Every structure is written in structure tokens, then in C-alpha cells.
Amino acid sequence: xxxxxxxxxxxxxxxxxxxxxxxxxxxxxxxxxxxxxxxxxxxxxxxxxxxxxxxxxxxxxxxxxxxxxxxxxxxxxxxxxxxxxxxxxxxxxxxxxxxxxxxxxxxxxxxxxxxxxxxxxxxxxxxxxxxxxxxxxxxxxxxxxxxxxxxxxxxxxxxxxxxxxxxxxxxxxxxxxxxxxxxxxxxxxx
Numbered sequence: 001x002x003x004x005x006x007x008x009x010x011x012x013x014x015x016x017x018x019x020x021x022x023x024x025x026x027x028x029x030x031x032x033x034x035x036x037x038x039x040x041x042x043x044x045x046x047x048x049x050x051x052x053x054x055x056x057x058x059x060x061x062x063x064x065x066x067x068x069x070x071x072x073x074x075x076x077x078x079x080x081x082x083x084x085x086x087x088x089x090x091x092x093x094x095x096x097x098x099x100x101x102x103x104x105x106x107x108x109x110x111x112x113x114x115x116x117x118x119x120x121x122x123x124x125x126x127x128x129x130x131x132x133x134x135x136x137x138x139x140x141x142x143x144x145x146x147x148x149x150x151x152x153x154x155x156x157x158x159x160x161x162x163x164x165x166x167x168x169x170x171x172x173x174x175x176x177x178x179x180x181x182x183x184x185x186x187x188x189x190x
Contacts, residue, residue, distance in 0.1 A: 108137025
């Protein structure tokens, strides 16, 4: 037997940070002027934290190997984007729109593959991941191509994107990550 602590940490981290993404998304939609002064630091920090959680998830070797299968590359990307967001605070609106759009589009596309793999594994709710991934990918696509919109519209679109990304991650982690106490690893490489 082996410890399931890393999987629990990754799953809880995913849930907590996904909820934080949703909260930040709602704040950006409802009261953008309140969040704008601190957006680069908040958003950059969230990206870095989520990158670390994704790395923990990747190395945790969950039972199905579905939800975390792309998290090594995505975790490193998020950490790099988080530091870039903090460093480019003066150009934060356009920069965040493009960065967030690219990440969300890529994550949506990868989650489509996770949904299809989940279907093969017999996970009953695979279609929920699939639908959320398509919606999230479309929102990310629009965010990439609208970075020059007015600041308020861009912030609200970023809020919608964060909310969709948070929901997509919650749906994925709650439906595709199974923690089994006596799970045996495939190998002891990691």
C-alpha cells in the first residue's frame, strides 16, 4: 500500500482554488472597479498556486490517471504565467486577457480529451466534463481575440472565463478523481 496524501492534497487544492477562481470571476463580473487595483497580484498569485496544485496532482498518480494527466505541463505553464502576470502589472488588462484566454482555451481542449477518456473508463458523468470543456474553450477563444475591448468589458469577460474555468475544474475533479485507500500503484517510478 502507499500513501494517498498527495492525491487528497491535490483534490482538495483543486476544489479550493476552483472555488477561488469562481469567487474572483463573480467579483470581476459584479464589481470590477473594486478588484481592478489588485488584479495583477491576485490573479498572478492564483495562477502560481494553481500551478503548484497541478504539479502535486500530476505526481499523485490518481487511480484513473485522467484528471491530472496533463498537469505537469499545465502546472509549469501556470507558474510561469503567474510570474509574468505579476511582472507585467502595468499592462495587466490586455496581458491578463490574452494569458487567461490561451490557458482556458488549452485547458478546455485538454479536458475534452479527458471527458472522452472518462467515457471509455465508464464514468457516467463524462458528458458533464465534455459540455463544460466546450463552453470553457469557447469563452477562452473569445477572450483571446478581444483583448483590445474596453477595460470594463475585458474585466467582465475575464470574470466569466474564470467562473467557467472554476466550474470546469470542479466538475472534472469531482467526477474523474477517485481516491481509493488500498490503491496499488502501476509502478514506483514516481
